[in-house]
Amino acid sequence: MSMTPIVLDARTLKALAHPLRVQVVGTLRRFGPSTATQLAERLGVSSAAVSYHVRQLAAAGLVVDVPERGNARERWWKAAHDVTVADTRTLDEDDPDALDAYLRSIATAITLRIQQVLGARSAMPPEWRSVTDLSDFRARLTPAQTEELTERLHAVAEEYVRQHPESEAGPDAEMVSFDLQVLPDLDVGDRS
Structure with missing residues (x-):
């Protein structure tokens, strides 16, 4: 695709x-x-x-x-x-x-x-x-680790988009939306 x-x-x-x-x-x-x-x-x-x-x-x-x-x-x-x-x-x-x-x-x-x-x-x-x-996860990460996580999640999403083009979908396939939010937790409390 x-x-x-x-x-x-x-x-x-x-x-x-x-x-x-x-x-x-x-x-x-x-x-x-x-x-x-x-x-x-x-x-x-x-x-x-x-x-x-x-x-x-x-x-x-x-x-x-x-x-x-x-x-x-x-x-x-x-x-x-x-x-x-x-x-x-x-x-x-x-x-x-x-x-x-x-x-x-x-x-x-x-x-x-x-x-x-x-x-x-x-x-x-x-x-x-x-x-x-609808899932959420939390991990204590550095900015570099957060960037790596985001890139890996994007790679998985892009792989599914490439491997499952709409033109080749079977009769039981539906369009599926998946969104990605990678956000710092604003209520972090004690950072020590």
């Missing part, structure tokens, strides 16, 4: 530093090309709000027009990239406030998705309910 990534820079970071914009890009990646009206229905917001944010995303090159699907009355959009990569070290130096806003937007989108899935959990087939997992 060939994935098209975008590495965020200061301009694209600012364009994604809004929860609705993160949701729009995620929805286009998940469901494919859509109109602003369709996106608004999926996201539960007004078409005017989605249209405004889609134009901002298009100006930043994060979504693109799909002219072969549109007509004089409706415009279709698709995500311009399959994957978003944020080099937090560089972005933190360039614009820490925009990076923080972007990260909060990502956290909001992940939280909404988790709540939607948990709200629908009782209607899931038992085999999917039994493999749904």
Whole structure:
């Protein structure tokens, strides 16, 4: 599976530093090309709000027009990239406030998705309910060890994405989302 990534820079970071914009890009990646009206229905917001944010995303090159699907009355959009990569070290130096806003937007989108899935959990087939997992772990690590952990977890996730492309999925396969958060514990107490 060939994935098209975008590495965020200061301009694209600012364009994604809004929860609705993160949701729009995620929805286009998940469901494919859509109109602003369709996106608004999926996201539960007004078409005017989605249209405004889609134009901002298009100006930043994060979504693109799909002219072969549109007509004089409706415009279709698709995500311009399959994957978003944020080099937090560089972005933190360039614009820490925009990076923080972007990260909060990502956290909001992940939280909404988790709540939607948990709200629908009782209607899931038992085999999917039994493999749904929300786990947390704690370890006392140095920044270097934390970086190593993050890289290893990313490698495992990327391996599964490569080895199980959507185009080769069997009839019992479903799209599965897995999110990674590696965060320092703010309530550490005594560090001795």
